[in-house]
Amino acid sequence: MTRYKRVSGDAIEYEVFARKTRGEPLHQVGSVVAPDDDLAVAYARATYDEERWCEMAIVRKEHVIELWQPGET
């Protein structure tokens, strides 16, 4: 996940996760910026729906708890 913020004001950054088969883990496919969860869902689906995902989920970036960052180990 990138460390820079591309949002300001009330906008919230969301990370988008997806997988193509049940056997593979969810992995990050991108991010969207939106003022609320509803719009973030609509944006994630519009932006990343070109592949045949069997599952897609979004998470507010601020809710991701980082254990360490590159260069910190």
Next chain:
Amino acid sequence: MSLSDLILSLADNKQMLGLRYAEWATRAPSLEADIAAAAMGLDDLGHSRVLYGCLEPLGADPRGLDRESDAASLHALTYFDEPWSEWAQFVAANAILDTAFTAMIEACVGGSVEVLQHRLRKMLMEERYHFLHGRSWLKSGISQEPLNRAWVEAIEWFGPPDGDVATLHREGKLSMGPDELHSRLEEQLATRSPSMTIDWKSWDPIRRRSRPGAIDERTFSMLRGLEEKKFAPSSAAAKEN
């Protein structure tokens, strides 16, 4: 009016909604909104193709030859006659008209007509994202004028209390009549519609609208492929002739 007429109106409106959405694919307030406008446009254009494809199995295709020459022969709402000049018009159409069309699709899927039950179901899944998009932008606050207009046109489109939609509901072909569709729309948007008085005497039951008029000439030309021909090389044009 028959069920075919209603499905044709739904198809024409979905086609115009898709085109108007797509016109905002580079003009929306953010990159994400641009992409959503393009994606929703593609969805609704796809839905219109499915709906046109239902006309033959329904047994009667009401489309006449005048659709090639007369823009007023299309059964789309006044709201789509001209390209939208303001984002608020986009949001009002997205939140209210798109949701009204979805309510009618729900009524078709819940009704007794097999071809509609099967072919329209997938649309409801895609429309969920249109609804979330419209509802969220609606919360951000937009001017009242396009909202009022969209509400009036949505209620008009459902038809009069004793009209064709009410009849189709009584016959079981639709799971909701005009009153139920109105309530469903209010329930979805968690708001009451503005007070309005509709003069059903001036309502056109085929086009499901009260005002005359038609889509703009450029859009009509584009629908018929005439705009595309303007960009064709002259030699190719000569070969065609």
